[in-house]
Amino acid sequence: MNAHQQPTGSAYFIAPETAKAESHTLSILVNNEPGVLARVIGLFSGRGYNIESLTVSETEHEAHLSRITIVTRGTPTVLEQIKAQLERIVPVHRVVDLTVRARDLGQERPIEREVALVKLVGQGERRAETLRLADAFHAKVVDATVEHFILEITGKSSKIDQFVAIMKPLGLIEVCRTGIAAMNRGPQGM
Amino acid sequence: MTDDSNKMPDNQMTGAEIVLKALKDNGVEHIFGYPGGAVLPIYDEIFQQDEIQHILVRHEQGAGHAAEGYARSTGKVGVMLVTSGPGATNAVTPLQDALMDSIPLVCLTGQVPTTLIGSDAFQECDTVGITRPCTKHNWLVKDVNELAAVIHEAFRIAQTGRPGPVVVDIPKDVQFATGTYTPKPETAANVSYQPKTQGDINAIRAAVELMASARRPILYTGGGVINSGPEASKLLRELVKLTDFPITSTLMGLGAYPASGENWLGMLGMHGSYEANMAMHDCDVMICVGARFDDRITGRVNAFSPNSRKVHIDIDPSSINKNVHVDIPILGDVGAVLEDMVRLWRALPNRPAKAQTEDWWTQIHRWRARKSFSYKHSSDVIMPQYALERLYELTRGRNTYITTEVGQHQMWAAQFIHFEEPNRWMTSGGLGTMGYGFPAALGVQVAHPDALVIDVAGDASIQMCIQEMSTAIQYNLPVKIFILNNQYMGMVRQWQQLLHGNRLSNSYTEAMPDFVKLAEAYGGVGMYCDDPKELDQKIEEMIAVKKPVIFDCRVANLANCFPMIPSGKAHNEMLLPDEATDEAVANAIDAKGRQLV
Numbered sequence: 001m002n003a004h005q006q007p008t009g010s011a012y013f014i015a016p017e018t019a020k021a022e023s024h025t026l027s028i029l030v031n032n033e034p035g036v037l038a039r040v041i042g043l044f045s046g047r048g049y050n051i052e053s054l055t056v057s058e059t060e061h062e063a064h065l066s067r068i069t070i071v072t073r074g075t076p077t078v079l080e081q082i083k084a085q086l087e088r089i090v091p092v093h094r095v096v097d098l099t100v101r102a103r104d105l106g107q108e109r110p111i112e113r114e115v116a117l118v119k120l121v122g123q124g125e126r127r128a129e130t131l132r133l134a135d136a137f138h139a140k141v142v143d144a145t146v147e148h149f150i151l152e153i154t155g156k157s158s159k160i161d162q163f164v165a166i167m168k169p170l171g172l173i174e175v176c177r178t179g180i181a182a183m184n185r186g187p188q189g190m
Numbered sequence: 191m192t193d194d195s196n197k198m199p200d201n202q203m204t205g206a207e208i209v210l211k212a213l214k215d216n217g218v219e220h221i222f223g224y225p226g227g228a229v230l231p232i233y234d235e236i237f238q239q240d241e242i243q244h245i246l247v248r249h250e251q252g253a254g255h256a257a258e259g260y261a262r263s264t265g266k267v268g269v270m271l272v273t274s275g276p277g278a279t280n281a282v283t284p285l286q287d288a289l290m291d292s293i294p295l296v297c298l299t300g301q302v303p304t305t306l307i308g309s310d311a312f313q314e315c316d317t318v319g320i321t322r323p324c325t326k327h328n329w330l331v332k333d334v335n336e337l338a339a340v341i342h343e344a345f346r347i348a349q350t351g352r353p354g355p356v357v358v359d360i361p362k363d364v365q366f367a368t369g370t371y372t373p374k375p376e377t378a379a380n381v382s383y384q385p386k387t388q389g390d391i392n393a394i395r396a397a398v399e400l401m402a403s404a405r406r407p408i409l410y411t412g413g414g415v416i417n418s419g420p421e422a423s424k425l426l427r428e429l430v431k432l433t434d435f436p437i438t439s440t441l442m443g444l445g446a447y448p449a450s451g452e453n454w455l456g457m458l459g460m461h462g463s464y465e466a467n468m469a470m471h472d473c474d475v476m477i478c479v480g481a482r483f484d485d486r487i488t489g490r491v492n493a494f495s496p497n498s499r500k501v502h503i504d505i506d507p508s509s510i511n512k513n514v515h516v517d518i519p520i521l522g523d524v525g526a527v528l529e530d531m532v533r534l535w536r537a538l539p540n541r542p543a544k545a546q547t548e549d550w551w552t553q554i555h556r557w558r559a560r561k562s563f564s565y566k567h568s569s570d571v572i573m574p575q576y577a578l579e580r581l582y583e584l585t586r587g588r589n590t591y592i593t594t595e596v597g598q599h600q601m602w603a604a605q606f607i608h609f610e611e612p613n614r615w616m617t618s619g620g621l622g623t624m625g626y627g628f629p630a631a632l633g634v635q636v637a638h639p640d641a642l643v644i645d646v647a648g649d650a651s652i653q654m655c656i657q658e659m660s661t662a663i664q665y666n667l668p669v670k671i672f673i674l675n676n677q678y679m680g681m682v683r684q685w686q687q688l689l690h691g692n693r694l695s696n697s698y699t700e701a702m703p704d705f706v707k708l709a710e711a712y713g714g715v716g717m718y719c720d721d722p723k724e725l726d727q728k729i730e731e732m733i734a735v736k737k738p739v740i741f742d743c744r745v746a747n748l749a750n751c752f753p754m755i756p757s758g759k760a761h762n763e764m765l766l767p768d769e770a771t772d773e774a775v776a777n778a779i780d781a782k783g784r785q786l787v
Contacts, residue, residue: 080511087507090327090382093381
């Protein structure tokens with residue numbers, strides 16, 4: 001739900017949102033301190049923004065910096081507002097809209113990758129088929145017994161969606177995905 | 191062992207001592223608070239010193255609003271101190287109030303000892319979790335050696351950039367522990383928070399050029415001018431004098447430009463003046479100075495000032511293009527930007543001739559002649575507008591500060607009490623907190639002991655923090671509570687009349703206390719007036735009393751607050767007092783507007 005499209009949340013926003021919503025990937029550099037993730041996601045829930053994917057991890061241990069990657073959806077105005085609101089959070093150093101940056105650099109999209117672990121159980125011919133498909137998708141076997149495999153796959157989210165869909169009839173019982181890690185192409189840093 | 195080795199080095203002290211020293215080093219003279227188990231070590235330190243005066247309130251909400259009033263009337267940071275659990279949760283309302291009105295506030299909360307955090311201990315709550323969305327920033331300090339640095343940073347964050355409330359949550363064992371006091375740093379340690387005060391000179395130049403070309407300009411100013419300090423108000427006055435532009439202000443910005451000034455159009459917005467709202471709608475260049483296009487200001491957003499190019503000066507980047515798209519955003523402190531603006535305007539090679547805005551002024555005078563704040567006078571009952579007109583006349587020229595609660599009386603106060611200076615008007619604008627005005631008035635009076643401080647109140651609002659009468663008596667704070675008593679939650683009733691077929695659900699106060707006796711019970715002075723002929727004399731009497739006064743001013747019960755922009759309507763669709771017949775009121779808002787707040 002998007003607060004800016006729902007008139008009931010605020011007093012006078014009855015103008016229907018005519019601009020089209022787009023998915024953007026934001027990179028947020030934050031101090032690695034307690035509560036910082038809560039501040040970021042609290043902002044999204046509190047102001048009615050969407051989170052489609054969220055990834056967070058420390059990236060520079062000495063400098064106590066973490067990088068949060070969020071895929072969110074909204075009209076260009078809302079996306080601009082999300083960026084401004086994030087920048088207002090005290091422990092936030094920088095916010096880069098990677099999607100906008102990619103466009104500015106004349107590229108279609110930023111590089112976006114996701115890792116998934118997929119567990120499959122089965123015997124006989126199904127196992128051979130599983131391995132053939134895993135190979136086709138460049139998925140690696142990271143654990144196995146005579147009755148199961150755990151496969152690791154890296155790629156764009158759409159590739160992982162497809163892989164999971166194909167694996168379903170082959171005994172898929174568990175999926176774990178990391179969410180998106182993203183970066184812009186080219187020699188410039190964030 | 192020598193004597194020296196027994197003595198602690200000067201910078202070694204307990205957490206509670208660190209708190210007091212850090213407050214002193216940040217220039218604090220008064221704090222508003224309420225003790226409890228988890229802040230006892232700090233209260234023990236307060237007891238053993240006399241540089242900082244602690245004002246004991248009767249409810250933590252009162253402490254917060256008092257600190258807000260203190261901050262708004264002085265430009266300094268307000269400080270409150272409360273205990274863990276209920277102390278902290280009671281502070282939430284003033285924190286959110288300060289957040290929405292951009293008031294610098296440092297709130298210190300006690301917390302259960304670190305070893306008990308997460309155990310559902312007595313009077314434990316997740317204070318940083320609860321206050322995260324209602325503060326600019328907050329901290330839980332688990333290491334006594336970090337305490338001083340956190341408090342210094344708390345003061346910096348509260349008062350720089352767009353000011354706001356911060357919370358420092360201090361577990362009891364940290365208050366007892368001994369650690370190192372670190373002095374206030376010269377330069378800020380936190381690199382991620384560095385607000386920018388200077389505006390982009392190219393943007394300011396573009397704005398000045400646009401202003402010079404305007405035929406129908408308007409200055410729309412807000413609380414940002416007040417927050418920027420007295421210098422910003424001076425610069426604003428200079429800019430108006432130079433440009434001869436008409437100027438209006440939000441509720442928050444009243445006093446930045448004097449109400450007696452020739453270019454003053456009165457407040458704008460839902461209950462603003464006809465001339466201000468019409469000028470906003472019809473202008474060709476709008477210069478928004480430290481305001482944020484709040485929904486009470488804009489009315490229907492897609493019909494808001496449709497033919498103007500807009501300049502927006504704001505220190506908070508998230509305010510730009512949030513509600514209304516602007517053509518020239520200028521990020522920076524109002525004072526700094528206005529200084530550049532005045533300089534660049536003076537340097538214009540061809541300053542616009544007076545004739546350029548002559549037609550515009552003629553039009554504005556026509557709108558002014560509509561006298562949108564007029565009301566029908568009565569010789570039998572006191573009209574609320576009349577009461578405030580008289581209150582203003584009898585207090586003008588004195589050293590007066592006005593606070594309000596929230597509701598009809600607040601809007602009438604904004605319409606009928608006129609301000610010549612900034613920092614004289616304290617009201618809960620963003621959050622609309624009933625119960626704000628009286629404790630805020632106490633905070634103002636603490637900062638200005640010799641001033642005349644009046645809380646314009648409603649009969650419903652005043653009962654939300656009435657317990658602070660006891661505080662007023664204890665500290666000899668001769669605050670005057672001027673209640674416009676109509677026995678209704680007037681604004682609720684007005685909306686029920688507008689939106690809900692005059693079904694007055696729960697908006698009538700059936701069991702009204704005797705305010706005169708109530709004042710006396712607390713040890714204050716109670717006064718009563720229901721006759722317009724006696725009003726002046728009674729108000730004079732009230733001003734003369736050097737004690738807290740509750741003035742029960744009985745006003746016409748069913749008076750409503752006009753003019754008004756009904757929900758979902760545009761600025762040029764105002765409901766004016768002489769047009770507000772029962773039928774017009776009942777049909778003012780269509781089905782779609784009814785869903786709005």
